[in-house]
Protein backbone atom coordinates (compact mmCIF):
# COMPACT_ATOMS: atom_id res chain seq x y z
CA UNK A 118 0.00 0.00 0.00
CA UNK A 119 0.97 3.64 -0.37
CA UNK A 120 0.45 6.01 2.52
CA UNK A 121 0.89 9.75 2.82
CA UNK A 122 1.57 10.86 6.39
CA UNK A 123 1.62 14.44 7.63
CA UNK A 124 4.33 15.05 10.23
CA UNK A 125 3.80 17.74 12.83
CA UNK A 126 7.10 17.62 14.64
CA UNK A 127 6.20 20.47 16.98
CA UNK A 128 8.10 21.82 19.95
CA UNK A 129 10.47 20.62 22.68
CA UNK A 130 11.14 16.91 22.35
CA UNK A 131 8.57 16.63 19.52
CA UNK A 132 11.07 16.56 16.63
CA UNK A 133 13.26 13.92 18.33
CA UNK A 134 10.45 11.50 19.09
CA UNK A 135 8.92 11.96 15.65
CA UNK A 136 12.28 11.12 14.08
CA UNK A 137 12.35 7.76 15.83
CA UNK A 138 8.72 7.06 14.94
CA UNK A 139 9.50 7.81 11.30
CA UNK A 140 12.37 5.35 11.51
CA UNK A 141 9.94 2.72 12.76
CA UNK A 142 7.38 3.59 10.07
CA UNK A 143 10.09 3.14 7.44
CA UNK A 144 11.10 -0.20 8.94
CA UNK A 145 7.46 -1.35 8.88
CA UNK A 146 7.09 -0.16 5.29
CA UNK A 147 10.12 -2.17 4.28
CA UNK A 148 9.02 -5.30 6.11
CA UNK A 149 5.49 -5.27 4.70
CA UNK A 150 6.16 -3.77 1.29
CA UNK A 151 4.44 -0.40 1.77
CA UNK A 152 5.50 2.98 0.45
CA UNK A 153 5.24 5.94 2.77
CA UNK A 154 5.48 9.57 1.75
CA UNK A 155 5.88 12.26 4.42
CA UNK A 156 4.61 15.81 4.35
CA UNK A 157 5.97 18.24 6.93
CA UNK A 158 3.34 20.47 8.51
CA UNK A 159 4.21 23.44 10.71
CA UNK A 160 2.06 23.81 13.86
CA UNK A 161 2.60 24.91 17.44
CA UNK A 162 5.11 27.22 19.09
CA UNK A 163 7.60 26.61 16.28
CA UNK A 164 5.00 27.92 13.84
CA UNK A 165 4.52 31.04 15.97
CA UNK A 166 8.27 31.62 15.84
CA UNK A 167 8.43 31.03 12.10
CA UNK A 168 5.31 32.76 10.79
CA UNK A 169 3.73 34.57 13.75
CA UNK A 170 0.87 32.18 14.44
CA UNK A 171 0.63 28.69 15.88
CA UNK A 172 -1.90 27.50 13.30
CA UNK A 173 -0.71 28.80 9.94
CA UNK A 174 -3.22 29.23 7.12
CA UNK A 175 -3.72 26.08 5.10
CA UNK A 176 -2.70 23.70 7.89
CA UNK A 177 -5.96 21.75 7.86
CA UNK A 178 -5.95 21.49 4.06
CA UNK A 179 -2.39 20.15 4.06
CA UNK A 180 -3.38 17.50 6.60
CA UNK A 181 -6.57 16.63 4.73
CA UNK A 182 -4.42 15.74 1.74
CA UNK A 183 -2.83 12.95 3.81
CA UNK A 184 -4.00 9.57 5.07
CA UNK A 185 -2.96 10.24 8.67
CA UNK A 186 -1.22 12.82 10.82
CA UNK A 187 1.58 12.10 13.29
CA UNK A 188 2.20 14.77 15.91
CA UNK A 189 5.16 14.89 18.31
CA UNK A 190 4.26 17.47 20.95
CA UNK A 191 3.50 21.15 21.01
CA UNK A 192 3.81 23.84 23.67
CA UNK A 193 6.34 25.36 26.03
CA UNK A 194 6.79 28.22 28.46
CA UNK A 195 7.90 30.50 25.65
CA UNK A 196 4.33 30.64 24.32
CA UNK A 197 2.53 30.89 27.68
CA UNK A 198 -1.06 31.91 28.52
CA UNK A 199 -0.10 35.59 28.53
CA UNK A 200 0.49 35.48 24.76
CA UNK A 201 -2.30 36.32 22.30
CA UNK A 202 -4.49 33.34 21.41
CA UNK A 203 -3.23 33.01 17.83
CA UNK A 204 0.33 32.56 19.10
CA UNK A 205 -0.44 29.86 21.64
CA UNK A 206 0.16 26.22 20.71
CA UNK A 207 -3.02 25.07 22.53
CA UNK A 208 -5.12 27.18 20.17
CA UNK A 209 -3.63 25.29 17.24
CA UNK A 210 -4.32 21.90 18.84
CA UNK A 211 -7.97 22.70 19.43
CA UNK A 212 -8.32 24.16 15.94
CA UNK A 213 -6.88 21.14 14.17
CA UNK A 214 -9.10 18.76 16.17
CA UNK A 215 -12.15 20.76 15.15
CA UNK A 216 -11.12 21.33 11.52
CA UNK A 217 -10.34 17.66 10.92
CA UNK A 218 -13.57 16.60 12.69
CA UNK A 219 -11.67 14.45 15.19
CA UNK A 220 -14.50 13.92 17.65
CA UNK A 221 -13.24 10.71 19.27
CA UNK A 222 -10.00 10.68 21.21
CA UNK A 223 -8.78 7.19 22.07
CA UNK A 224 -6.37 7.08 24.97
CA UNK A 225 -5.37 3.61 26.04
CA UNK A 226 -3.90 3.30 29.52
CA UNK A 227 -2.03 0.05 29.52
CA UNK A 228 0.37 -1.37 32.03
CA UNK A 229 2.71 -3.27 29.72
CA UNK A 230 3.82 -6.61 31.20
CA UNK A 231 7.49 -5.62 31.45
CA UNK A 232 6.50 -2.45 33.31
CA UNK A 233 4.23 -3.86 36.01
CA UNK A 234 6.53 -2.51 38.73
CA UNK A 235 6.28 1.06 37.43
CA UNK A 236 2.72 1.57 38.64
CA UNK A 237 2.41 3.70 41.77
CA UNK A 238 -0.59 1.59 42.78
CA UNK A 239 -0.42 -1.08 45.45
CA UNK A 240 1.25 -4.23 44.19
CA UNK A 241 -1.86 -6.38 44.49
CA UNK A 242 -3.88 -3.82 42.51
CA UNK A 243 -1.29 -3.38 39.77
CA UNK A 244 -0.87 -7.13 39.44
CA UNK A 245 -4.45 -7.42 38.26
CA UNK A 246 -3.30 -5.48 35.20
CA UNK A 247 -4.52 -2.25 33.63
CA UNK A 248 -5.81 -2.27 30.09
CA UNK A 249 -8.41 0.40 29.64
CA UNK A 250 -9.35 2.57 26.71
CA UNK A 251 -10.50 6.08 27.42
CA UNK A 252 -12.74 7.43 24.67
CA UNK A 253 -12.91 11.18 25.12
CA UNK A 254 -15.29 13.38 23.15
CA UNK A 255 -12.92 15.88 21.56
CA UNK A 256 -14.73 18.59 19.61
CA UNK A 257 -17.58 19.67 21.85
CA UNK A 258 -18.52 20.63 25.38
CA UNK A 259 -17.05 23.43 27.40
CA UNK A 260 -13.84 23.46 25.32
CA UNK A 261 -15.75 24.82 22.35
CA UNK A 262 -18.73 26.52 23.99
CA UNK A 263 -19.47 30.21 23.95
CA UNK A 264 -17.29 32.20 26.34
CA UNK A 265 -18.00 35.55 27.84
CA UNK A 266 -16.28 38.09 30.05
CA UNK A 267 -18.03 41.19 31.34
CA UNK A 268 -17.92 43.73 34.11
CA UNK A 269 -20.78 43.66 36.60
CA UNK A 270 -21.99 46.50 38.75
CA UNK A 271 -21.46 44.88 42.12
CA UNK A 272 -19.46 41.64 41.66
CA UNK A 273 -16.48 42.80 39.65
CA UNK A 274 -15.56 40.90 36.50
CA UNK A 275 -17.64 37.85 35.62
CA UNK A 276 -16.92 35.09 33.10
CA UNK A 277 -18.85 32.17 31.65
CA UNK A 278 -17.89 29.09 29.64
CA UNK A 279 -20.84 27.29 28.14
CA UNK A 280 -21.00 23.51 28.05
CA UNK A 281 -23.30 22.36 25.27
CA UNK A 282 -23.85 18.91 23.80
CA UNK A 283 -26.22 17.74 21.10
CA UNK A 284 -27.64 14.24 20.78
CA UNK A 285 -25.78 13.85 17.52
CA UNK A 286 -22.42 14.68 19.10
CA UNK A 287 -23.03 12.25 21.93
CA UNK A 288 -24.28 9.46 19.75
CA UNK A 289 -21.35 9.41 17.32
CA UNK A 290 -18.72 9.18 20.04
CA UNK A 291 -20.85 6.72 22.00
CA UNK A 292 -21.06 4.47 18.98
CA UNK A 293 -17.28 4.48 18.67
CA UNK A 294 -17.01 3.35 22.27
CA UNK A 295 -19.42 0.44 21.80
CA UNK A 296 -17.72 -0.62 18.56
CA UNK A 297 -14.33 -0.57 20.27
CA UNK A 298 -15.64 -2.55 23.22
CA UNK A 299 -16.78 -5.26 20.80
CA UNK A 300 -13.14 -5.70 19.77
CA UNK A 301 -11.99 -5.79 23.39
CA UNK A 302 -13.53 -7.14 26.60
CA UNK A 303 -17.05 -5.97 25.72
CA UNK A 304 -17.66 -3.53 28.50
CA UNK A 305 -18.53 0.18 28.30
CA UNK A 306 -18.48 2.50 31.30
CA UNK A 307 -20.03 5.84 30.48
CA UNK A 308 -18.85 8.67 32.72
CA UNK A 309 -21.05 11.68 33.48
CA UNK A 310 -22.32 13.99 36.19
CA UNK A 311 -26.01 13.30 35.61
CA UNK A 312 -26.86 14.07 39.23
CA UNK A 313 -26.06 17.73 38.50
CA UNK A 314 -25.63 18.60 34.82
CA UNK A 315 -28.30 18.74 32.12
CA UNK A 316 -25.73 17.89 29.41
CA UNK A 317 -24.92 14.76 31.40
CA UNK A 318 -28.59 13.75 31.61
CA UNK A 319 -28.80 13.96 27.83
CA UNK A 320 -25.49 12.10 27.57
CA UNK A 321 -26.85 9.31 29.74
CA UNK A 322 -30.13 8.95 27.87
CA UNK A 323 -28.32 8.69 24.51
CA UNK A 324 -25.91 6.10 25.94
CA UNK A 325 -28.81 4.05 27.28
CA UNK A 326 -30.41 4.02 23.86
CA UNK A 327 -27.12 2.87 22.31
CA UNK A 328 -26.66 0.20 24.99
CA UNK A 329 -29.87 -1.41 23.78
CA UNK A 330 -28.41 -1.60 20.28
CA UNK A 331 -25.36 -3.42 21.63
CA UNK A 332 -26.83 -6.11 23.90
CA UNK A 333 -23.59 -8.12 23.68
CA UNK A 334 -21.72 -5.27 25.41
CA UNK A 335 -21.98 -4.86 29.16
CA UNK A 336 -22.89 -1.29 30.07
CA UNK A 337 -22.71 0.86 33.18
CA UNK A 338 -23.06 4.52 34.18
CA UNK A 339 -20.35 5.93 36.43
CA UNK A 340 -20.42 9.38 38.01
CA UNK A 341 -17.25 11.28 37.22
CA UNK A 342 -16.16 11.81 40.83
CA UNK A 343 -16.63 8.15 41.61
CA UNK A 344 -14.77 7.28 38.40
CA UNK A 345 -11.76 9.34 39.51
CA UNK A 346 -11.76 7.29 42.69
CA UNK A 347 -12.22 3.92 40.97
CA UNK A 348 -9.29 4.58 38.62
CA UNK A 349 -6.91 4.62 41.58
CA UNK A 350 -8.77 2.00 43.58
CA UNK A 351 -9.20 -0.68 40.93
CA UNK A 352 -8.50 0.35 37.31
CA UNK A 353 -8.63 -3.30 36.25
CA UNK A 354 -12.44 -3.14 36.40
CA UNK A 355 -12.57 -0.87 33.32
CA UNK A 356 -12.46 -1.81 29.66
CA UNK A 357 -13.78 1.10 27.57
CA UNK A 358 -14.57 4.39 29.31
CA UNK A 359 -16.47 7.01 27.34
CA UNK A 360 -16.93 10.58 28.46
CA UNK A 361 -17.28 14.22 27.47
CA UNK A 362 -14.35 16.44 26.58
CA UNK A 363 -13.27 17.99 29.89
CA UNK A 364 -13.99 14.95 32.08
CA UNK A 365 -11.94 12.97 29.56
CA UNK A 366 -9.08 15.46 29.68
CA UNK A 367 -8.81 15.06 33.43
CA UNK A 368 -9.50 11.33 33.75
CA UNK A 369 -7.12 10.41 30.94
CA UNK A 370 -4.25 12.09 32.76
CA UNK A 371 -5.19 10.21 35.89
CA UNK A 372 -5.45 6.88 34.06
CA UNK A 373 -2.08 7.40 32.40
CA UNK A 374 -0.46 8.19 35.73
CA UNK A 375 -1.60 4.98 37.40
CA UNK A 376 0.28 3.00 34.74
CA UNK A 377 3.41 4.79 35.96
CA UNK A 378 4.79 5.18 32.47
CA UNK A 379 3.38 8.23 30.73
CA UNK A 380 6.29 8.08 28.27
CA UNK A 381 4.80 4.89 26.85
CA UNK A 382 1.24 5.95 26.13
CA UNK A 383 -0.02 6.74 22.63
CA UNK A 384 -3.29 8.26 21.48
CA UNK A 385 -5.47 8.47 18.41
CA UNK A 386 -7.99 11.13 17.47
CA UNK A 387 -10.43 10.05 14.82
CA UNK A 388 -13.50 11.27 13.01
CA UNK A 389 -15.69 9.90 10.25
CA UNK A 390 -13.19 10.49 7.50
CA UNK A 391 -9.42 10.54 7.08
CA UNK A 392 -7.02 11.67 8.31
CA UNK A 393 -6.85 10.60 11.94
CA UNK A 394 -4.30 12.26 14.18
CA UNK A 395 -1.86 10.22 16.26
CA UNK A 396 0.26 11.57 19.07
CA UNK A 397 1.91 10.60 22.34
CA UNK A 398 -0.06 11.75 25.36
CA UNK A 399 2.99 13.31 27.01
CA UNK A 400 3.92 16.94 26.51
CA UNK A 401 6.85 18.68 24.88
CA UNK A 402 9.20 18.42 27.91
CA UNK A 403 11.27 21.50 26.99
CA UNK A 404 13.64 20.82 29.91
CA UNK A 405 15.11 17.77 28.19
CA UNK A 406 14.65 18.84 24.56
CA UNK A 407 17.57 18.26 22.22
CA UNK A 408 19.47 16.08 24.69
CA UNK A 409 18.69 12.63 23.29
CA UNK A 410 16.92 11.79 26.57
CA UNK A 411 13.25 11.73 25.56
CA UNK A 412 11.33 8.48 25.43
CA UNK A 413 10.20 7.86 21.83
CA UNK A 414 8.02 4.85 22.71
CA UNK A 415 4.70 6.69 23.08
CA UNK A 416 5.13 8.19 19.61
CA UNK A 417 6.22 4.85 18.19
CA UNK A 418 3.16 3.19 19.72
CA UNK A 419 1.07 5.98 18.19
CA UNK A 420 2.17 4.72 14.79
CA UNK A 421 0.85 1.30 15.81
CA UNK A 422 -2.53 2.93 16.49
CA UNK A 423 -2.27 4.60 13.09
CA UNK A 424 -1.91 1.24 11.38
CA UNK A 425 -4.77 -0.18 13.44
CA UNK A 426 -7.32 2.61 13.18
CA UNK A 427 -6.49 4.59 10.02
CA UNK A 428 -5.00 1.93 7.78
CA UNK A 429 -6.91 -1.13 9.03
CA UNK A 430 -3.64 -3.06 9.21
CA UNK A 431 -3.70 -4.85 12.59
CA UNK A 432 -0.75 -7.04 11.64
CA UNK A 433 1.61 -4.09 11.32
CA UNK A 434 0.18 -2.59 14.53
CA UNK A 435 0.80 -5.84 16.41
CA UNK A 436 4.33 -6.04 15.08
CA UNK A 437 5.19 -2.54 16.35
CA UNK A 438 3.68 -3.29 19.76
CA UNK A 439 5.51 -6.63 19.98
CA UNK A 440 8.81 -4.99 19.05
CA UNK A 441 8.35 -2.45 21.84
CA UNK A 442 7.44 -5.15 24.35
CA UNK A 443 10.48 -7.20 23.34
CA UNK A 444 12.85 -4.28 23.86
CA UNK A 445 11.29 -3.51 27.25
CA UNK A 446 11.44 -7.17 28.27
CA UNK A 447 15.14 -7.17 27.40
CA UNK A 448 15.47 -4.51 30.08
CA UNK A 449 16.16 -1.47 27.90
CA UNK A 450 14.82 1.79 29.32
CA UNK A 451 14.96 5.51 28.65
CA UNK A 452 15.77 7.59 31.73
CA UNK A 453 12.12 8.50 32.48
CA UNK A 454 11.13 4.88 33.10
CA UNK A 455 14.40 3.46 34.42
CA UNK A 456 14.87 2.15 37.92
CA UNK A 457 18.34 2.14 39.48
CA UNK A 458 20.53 -0.49 37.85
CA UNK A 459 18.50 -0.76 34.63
CA UNK A 460 20.01 -0.33 31.18
CA UNK A 461 19.44 3.30 30.20
CA UNK A 462 19.62 4.36 26.56
CA UNK A 463 18.89 7.60 24.74
CA UNK A 464 16.12 8.49 22.31
CA UNK A 465 17.97 7.41 19.19
CA UNK A 466 19.25 4.15 20.60
CA UNK A 467 15.76 3.22 21.83
CA UNK A 468 14.45 3.84 18.32
CA UNK A 469 17.20 1.71 16.84
CA UNK A 470 16.56 -1.18 19.24
CA UNK A 471 12.88 -1.21 18.31
CA UNK A 472 13.68 -1.17 14.58
CA UNK A 473 16.09 -4.07 15.08
CA UNK A 474 13.38 -6.06 16.85
CA UNK A 475 10.95 -5.37 14.03
CA UNK A 476 13.33 -6.97 11.59
CA UNK A 477 13.75 -10.19 13.54
CA UNK A 478 10.11 -10.60 14.64
Ligand code: IPM
Nearest residue numbers: 192207208210211365366369
Ligand atom coordinates in the same frame (compact mmCIF):
# COMPACT_ATOMS: atom_id res chain seq x y z
C1 IPM B 1 -4.70 17.17 26.06
C2 IPM B 1 -4.18 18.53 26.49
C3 IPM B 1 -4.97 19.60 25.75
C4 IPM B 1 -6.42 19.44 26.13
C5 IPM B 1 -4.47 21.03 26.00
C6 IPM B 1 -3.01 21.18 25.70
C7 IPM B 1 -5.28 22.05 25.25
O1 IPM B 1 -4.28 18.66 27.87
O2 IPM B 1 -4.58 16.85 24.87
O3 IPM B 1 -5.21 16.45 26.92
O4 IPM B 1 -6.85 19.93 27.18
O5 IPM B 1 -7.16 18.81 25.38
Ligand code: MG
Nearest residue numbers: 366367369370
Ligand atom coordinates in the same frame (compact mmCIF):
# COMPACT_ATOMS: atom_id res chain seq x y z
MG1 MG C 1 -4.92 16.94 28.87
